[in-house]
Amino acid sequence: MKFHRQTEKVYYKNPYLSCCTAEIVKIDGEWIELNSTVAYPEGGGQDADHGEIVLPNGKSLRFIDVKKMYGHSAGLADFPDIQVDGIILHLIHPEDQYLLAALLIGTKVTVSIDIQRRAALSLSHTASHLLYLAVGIHRPDAVVNTLGCHIKIESARFDFAVKTRISSDDLERIQATANGFIERNLSITVDSHPEIPDARTWRCEDYKIPCGGTHLDATGAVGKLLIKRKSLGAGKERLSCEFPEAKLELIRFHD
Ligand SMILES: [Zn+2]
Structure with a gap:
């Protein structure tokens, strides 16, 4: 209702x-x-x-x-x-x-x-999608069992249910793919569903993710992703990313 x-x-x-x-x-x-x-x-x-x-x-x-x-x-x-x-x-x-x-x-x-905070959250949210896309390429079994995510100002993380752990080789490949998206400074668009404006879709290259968050309009400002893995117990893994080379100064707001 x-x-x-x-x-x-x-x-x-x-x-x-x-x-x-x-x-x-x-x-x-x-x-x-x-x-x-x-x-x-x-x-x-x-x-x-x-x-x-x-x-x-x-x-x-x-x-x-x-x-x-x-x-x-x-x-x-x-x-x-x-x-x-x-x-x-x-x-x-x-x-x-x-x-x-x-x-x-x-x-x-x-x-x-607070535009500094919003810029950081938009950057973090954009980075989380790049991480998610990279996990989807190297460990599609994990993304279909996503348990949750948290996007904060200095880091973003996903929790996945997995049958086999995410190895250090997986992690290296995921990080290289995510950083490839950033190095190419790909443009990002978000569009609304024609009937329901709040139903929004994030798009980058041929990828799309239904998402109502705030994002950057290109991947480059993320700088570089550093991805860490943590086990949350049997069959649960957390991947978190930080952005030590974030270029927040590239994100401009206006009145
Ligand atoms: Zn999003």
Whole structure:
């Protein structure tokens, strides 16, 4: 069932926008619901943006988490069963929560994100797809049994169920393939499903991954992937990657 409100996801219309105007829709405890936002909520393994909501009197409330709620099933036959639409809530920093009591519904605000953090998350998310593609080439048995992923600012990781362990030779080949994608600075596009705009597909060369996260528009800025393997017990392996040569300065945002 569709929820009667939804937040406009400005981060999908323009992933390089650092701020937008919005209206306060509801105060829910320590969380503020806005009618539109540039802030990406936690989802698809990607950590949430941080940022601030600036009031007409110039006071600002920092937010330290963003979450999506009350989405409904995309209901598409040709796409994974994701939750779309819904509302987006911003968790206010404890030190700024004293401002919540005086807020009025309908107040016009400016919401802006920490662009360094977003750049790092977009880079990490892009890197995670390159890792995933490389694992798919060398260990297709692992990607079909993906258990989960976590995309943080300085690293990204996947957990896989496997019958045979990922050997150091596998790891070397996976790393070389992933770094090949980066060296070729391949362009990346993301497109929306014609009927459901929140159903998005990441594309690079002939590869495609259904994904609603934020990404770079080319692979080169990732710099280099360093991949590590860890056993999580019988039949479970974790591959994580770091990006010691990340070129965050190449990722530009605008107002
Ligand atoms: Zn993605």
